[in-house]
Amino acid sequence: MTEVAGAKELSKEELLDAYRTMRTIRDFEERLHEEFATGEIPGFVHLYAGEEAIAAGFMAHLDEDDYIASTHRGHGHAIAKGCDPKAMMFEIYGKQDGLCHGKGGSMHIADLDKGMLGANGIVGGGPPLVCGVGLSARTRGTNQVAVSFTGDGGANQGTVFESLNLASAWDLPCIFVIENNGYAEATAQAFSSKGIDIAKRADGFSMPGVVVDGHDFFAVYEAAGEAIRRAREGGGPSMIECKVNRYFGHFEGDAQTYRAANEVEEVRKEKDCLMLFRRRVTSAGLVKESELDQIDEEVKNYIDECVREAKAAPEPTPEHLVTDVYASY
Amino acid sequence: MTEVAGAKELSKEELLDAYRTMRTIRDFEERLHEEFATGEIPGFVHLYAGEEAIAAGFMAHLDEDDYIASTHRGHGHAIAKGCDPKAMMFEIYGKQDGLCHGKGGSMHIADLDKGMLGANGIVGGGPPLVCGVGLSARTRGTNQVAVSFTGDGGANQGTVFESLNLASAWDLPCIFVIENNGYAEATAQAFSSKGIDIAKRADGFSMPGVVVDGHDFFAVYEAAGEAIRRAREGGGPSMIECKVNRYFGHFEGDAQTYRAANEVEEVRKEKDCLMLFRRRVTSAGLVKESELDQIDEEVKNYIDECVREAKAAPEPTPEHLVTDVYASY
Amino acid sequence: MARITYMQAINDALAQEMERDETVVVFGEDNVGGTGSPGEMDAWGGVMGVTKGLYGKFPNQIFDTPISESAFIGAAAGAACSGLRPVAELMFVDFMGVCFDQIFNQAAKFKYMFGGKAKTPMVIRTMYGAGIRAASQHSQALYPLFTHIPGLKVVVPSTPYDAKGLMIASIRDDDPVIFFENKVLYAVEGEVPDEAYAIPLGEAEIVREGDDVTIVAIGRMVSMAEQAAADLSSDGIEVEIVDPRTLSPLDTDTIYESVENTGRLVVVDEANPRCSMASDIASLVAQNCFEHLKAAPQMVTAPHAPPPFSPSLEDLYVPDPEKVADAVRKTVGQGVAS
Amino acid sequence: MARITYMQAINDALAQEMERDETVVVFGEDNVGGTGSPGEMDAWGGVMGVTKGLYGKFPNQIFDTPISESAFIGAAAGAACSGLRPVAELMFVDFMGVCFDQIFNQAAKFKYMFGGKAKTPMVIRTMYGAGIRAASQHSQALYPLFTHIPGLKVVVPSTPYDAKGLMIASIRDDDPVIFFENKVLYAVEGEVPDEAYAIPLGEAEIVREGDDVTIVAIGRMVSMAEQAAADLSSDGIEVEIVDPRTLSPLDTDTIYESVENTGRLVVVDEANPRCSMASDIASLVAQNCFEHLKAAPQMVTAPHAPPPFSPSLEDLYVPDPEKVADAVRKTVGQGVAS
Numbered sequence A, B: 001m002t003e004v005a006g007a008k009e010l011s012k013e014e015l016l017d018a019y020r021t022m023r024t025i026r027d028f029e030e031r032l033h034e035e036f037a038t039g040e041i042p043g044f045v046h047l048y049a050g051e052e053a054i055a056a057g058f059m060a061h062l063d064e065d066d067y068i069a070s071t072h073r074g075h076g077h078a079i080a081k082g083c084d085p086k087a088m089m090f091e092i093y094g095k096q097d098g099l100c101h102g103k104g105g106s107m108h109i110a111d112l113d114k115g116m117l118g119a120n121g122i123v124g125g126g127p128p129l130v131c132g133v134g135l136s137a138r139t140r141g142t143n144q145v146a147v148s149f150t151g152d153g154g155a156n157q158g159t160v161f162e163s164l165n166l167a168s169a170w171d172l173p174c175i176f177v178i179e180n181n182g183y184a185e186a187t188a189q190a191f192s193s194k195g196i197d198i199a200k201r202a203d204g205f206s207m208p209g210v211v212v213d214g215h216d217f218f219a220v221y222e223a224a225g226e227a228i229r230r231a232r233e234g235g236g237p238s239m240i241e242c243k244v245n246r247y248f249g250h251f252e253g254d255a256q257t258y259r260a261a262n263e264v265e266e267v268r269k270e271k272d273c274l275m276l277f278r279r280r281v282t283s284a285g286l287v288k289e290s291e292l293d294q295i296d297e298e299v300k301n302y303i304d305e306c307v308r309e310a311k312a313a314p315e316p317t318p319e320h321l322v323t324d325v326y327a328s329y
Numbered sequence C, D: 001m002a003r004i005t006y007m008q009a010i011n012d013a014l015a016q017e018m019e020r021d022e023t024v025v026v027f028g029e030d031n032v033g034g035t036g037s038p039g040e041m042d043a044w045g046g047v048m049g050v051t052k053g054l055y056g057k058f059p060n061q062i063f064d065t066p067i068s069e070s071a072f073i074g075a076a077a078g079a080a081c082s083g084l085r086p087v088a089e090l091m092f093v094d095f096m097g098v099c100f101d102q103i104f105n106q107a108a109k110f111k112y113m114f115g116g117k118a119k120t121p122m123v124i125r126t127m128y129g130a131g132i133r134a135a136s137q138h139s140q141a142l143y144p145l146f147t148h149i150p151g152l153k154v155v156v157p158s159t160p161y162d163a164k165g166l167m168i169a170s171i172r173d174d175d176p177v178i179f180f181e182n183k184v185l186y187a188v189e190g191e192v193p194d195e196a197y198a199i200p201l202g203e204a205e206i207v208r209e210g211d212d213v214t215i216v217a218i219g220r221m222v223s224m225a226e227q228a229a230a231d232l233s234s235d236g237i238e239v240e241i242v243d244p245r246t247l248s249p250l251d252t253d254t255i256y257e258s259v260e261n262t263g264r265l266v267v268v269d270e271a272n273p274r275c276s277m278a279s280d281i282a283s284l285v286a287q288n289c290f291e292h293l294k295a296a297p298q299m300v301t302a303p304h305a306p307p308p309f310s311p312s313l314e315d316l317y318v319p320d321p322e323k324v325a326d327a328v329r330k331t332v333g334q335g336v337a338s
């Protein structure tokens, strides 16, 4: 790859959008990390910080009526797909005006109007769903595509393999993204799938499989673009593995003693996606430092506002306990 | 492969045993085909005829305390693993003295004392079980191995992929055999997994994967031997795909209009495993035609006896309805 | 109106709905039968032939799947969220164990978890029940497991007429519906209107009127109850038979009304007894009709054992008219016939 | 004897059984935690720490698994048939949907299908219940689904003492056992003997004696019943609390005896109501203690809805002492407190 390969296709506005997406995710997650420590955030929270380039790189190619299916680590995908971060923050705080009216929480953030089929509490839950979206697009003759995200640990779940094969047999416009951050909870990919390139499994399903650096927005953008174009043109499914790191624990509260000392610090220093992006676009003269700084500032204020309002927002009222499901008795 | 490669290792007695196994399976199945037509055999019956070389080729390497897990098409595996054909015939007729006292039937023939973990009504049900046997062998420090059989259709079931990966991660002495007979019910492998060599999926699980001609006892014997030896020596799991044909319908009663005209006739003529075996061993002067003829005769009489006795045998008595399961109330 | 089988009634419902709405798609293992094969397409039309002939009429709306229930049942859920009304087949309900997550944690919960924002109009067609010597892994009833799950609708038709009307209603419903087809009933014939009609989910039917004992019977068990009723009637006992038709939602009103009149209840359920429909209905009646009950409610179910293979055992496994009649006699205090 | 937590009691039971019998092996996702990772092993000891420290003592008897529940739960069944006594963890029971086949069609049925020839001594440890804001896919109870299945034993301990004794009995049992651990109870302390002891499966415990109303309460619901009992006692209502401890087999004798004395029944079950343990027990009592019942049996359960995320809704979802007390008052005809 040349210095800013992939960037050629992108207008300045698109570059700024991508940066804003990544920055929004980063601030959203870092702020949740802080807030979680205060004890005010209920339940399990899995943070996406460090992996932003993947969500931003894929979603830059998707339209609102394209669909994604996410994982337990879903905030980044949701934000990049266009879910309202404020409504998401409300949701994570369990409030009535949350994106799912407080019924879903962090692990079930969804917005079907934005093509976001949901974070998912079940590892491997998403890939079958995108096969369905692919089938729907094919049957109705639209050129929508569907993208599922799965972790390196999730890649060993039977549902994922079945979906790869079904998408292949049915020639569906589906892209299966593997976010390989090296760990499933405390268990290393070196053990759980012997450290292989997971994308090489694509071969067993007659589809292209590529490995990209998940810290590098432009690498992701390029690989995603190729796969999504192919899918839209009827060329069938693909698998893309993004090698990446997560900055925080598996979930908030994880002491992470299974990781090497300084593991994260080093990645943050060498490979941070925001830093890499910034360096690339400014040194190529595509964007000015000050423009990015301004985004940083705006995002910071916005996330502040999200948290402030979320904390103050009202809880769901009791009658909602039994709405949105028919009551058999 | 030279004319009788693999045969070198085999004593004359072993050759005769292998032939007897294949002939017993063939006669067992052809006789069931006839008997089913009379309407006297209850339930679903899936015949193994045409695929005998696979069962015989693998089981020739296994000891009684090695284990196998089979499929809905399990008669051949059971016979080859040492289950008593007469007790099997009783079982298929649903009789009290059947191998499972009439409670299992064709789809659940099992004999744990012989290392036969059961035919299985659930496609993909067996591979997880052999992982457990592998774990048991490893934990107890025995050198047992475990072999699972799965069809080309079953190879797309999530449980199978998960088992491949688990056996790899745990370095288990397991062999995953794919019996690719080209069809899953009426659906061709050309569609269900795009006609790929299924064994190439092994690569995604860091294990060797080979394809052999499943009509050729010696080819199967050789590939099986290598994988089983490796497993016993701590070299971990393998995958072996045997390309083969089934002679009868998916189950008895299947009109098979999805198959090409004369498809089976041609295979029977060109590739029949018993014919190939006979030709090889006699032309190499290892065994005399008359010796094989004698086996044919003995087997024929024995299967006659099995059927005759099975028909006359008593049904289970009512109290057995609720034995072999604790009654909660 | 014509006399057709339960199987044909389901086929007709599928055809009429596919015709009416091209977003209705049908898929499953060998639902066409023959995909990729050198011989003919539509070679099977489902393992029992329920979807036979649909491929000829709707080649773009019916397809075969690999053997990957999690993927294609999940695909039904994903498709339902994005513009289709899929009818996916889980060949035997016994296979639920390889794909239950996509049913109960995904499809069933989307609407609730997402705060009402999802609509998941899908039908899972599945075959249940003993009676064809298919042994432990192909003969279970299992509808209690689905009935337990909030967000799923559960339908168990007992006649060709109901099969058609309930299938049409299920396809038009916006929640995921599990549609239980009894394999022994496929060959049963009945009068069925030619045109499309929907039977609302959640409405029981009174199959027979009577004042002495209420029998609630499910699916194939309705005919067992009917046979028992004839017998009992000659002894002067008139039973009322209620067929719930949908187990979730359950038409408790009709059941309660009947028991309020008869004061006696027998539930006939082909499933195993623990945490079953029989126990569900018996407990509801005990709670809600207590003051009307003149005798202890009775359950007639399979025993707490897997379905056996041997015909002689399987015949003892399924509730039969005699056992139903015995239970009825027990509630009216005439003791069990010996 | 020492005061230890429910979590520690389970850990102790596992350690003592692994020590006693080296064919007892323990595995699951991150049951050690850290396999293949650059940092320390035993980094997790299970997601909640239940198996923490076992790796240090039994490095050959405890291992991590890939995320492949079908494969490793099935492996437990295969291992149980070939010489081990595995204890496999299904981290949250909500994940059963990806591996249920290996539990209910394989492990549960081997013995029956194979005519008594198989022995499948395995334990599936799993976590259930609401209360930690883990939302719809991590908060279900689901034990009714397992109780429905013949061939499975189902254990739900409510105290540290029971957790230890029932775990030891489960490991020594020759049938597959599903062992339900309540995540909210992990931190609860109680007196637990140091030595190994087994509590027979199928024996209920009378947690509190009383003559007015029988409450049957399951798992964490026992403490809800106890709190309600204190309240009710000050109103002059003395409840008897029966903790079944194992749901399958179920100790119906103890339940019937209690109801024969009190004439009134309230079942408290954290699961959803349909085809539930509450309905199972209520229907059994209605059938078998009819002549002793003075009032309609009552069920206190979660509503027919998935568990919601929001703390304010989740707190309403789970049965609480007030709802239990209301149900008790209803059975004694004092009306619901307003």
Ligand SMILES: Cc1ncc(C[n+]2csc(CCOP(=O)(O)OP(=O)(O)O)c2C)c(N)n1
Binding pocket: A072, A073, A121, A122, A123, A124, A150, A151, A152, A153, A154, A155, A179, A181, A183, A184, A185, A250, D029, D067, D069, D091, D095, D098
């Ligand atoms: C079916 C299922 N099994 C296990 C879990 C528990 N679990 C949640 S996240 C996780 C690890 C996932 O690892 P990976 O797929 O690599 O994603 P990451 O967390 O690294 O993003 C596990 C085991 C689950 N939620 N669902």
Ligand SMILES: Cc1ncc(C[n+]2csc(CCOP(=O)(O)OP(=O)(O)O)c2C)c(N)n1
Binding pocket: B072, B073, B121, B122, B123, B124, B150, B151, B152, B153, B154, B155, B179, B181, B183, B184, B185, B250, C029, C067, C069, C091, C095, C098
């Ligand atoms: C989980 C599950 N899905 C579907 C079936 C129904 N079924 C039984 S055999 C079969 C085809 C199997 O094909 P294959 O694996 O190629 O084996 P073959 O019959 O060719 O030997 C199917 C779909 C089943 N028994 N279990």
Ligand SMILES: [Mg+2]
Binding pocket: A151, A152, A153, A179, A180, A181, A182, A183, A184, A185
């Ligand atoms: Mg990971």
Ligand SMILES: [Mg+2]
Binding pocket: B151, B152, B153, B179, B180, B181, B182, B183, B184, B185
């Ligand atoms: Mg096949």
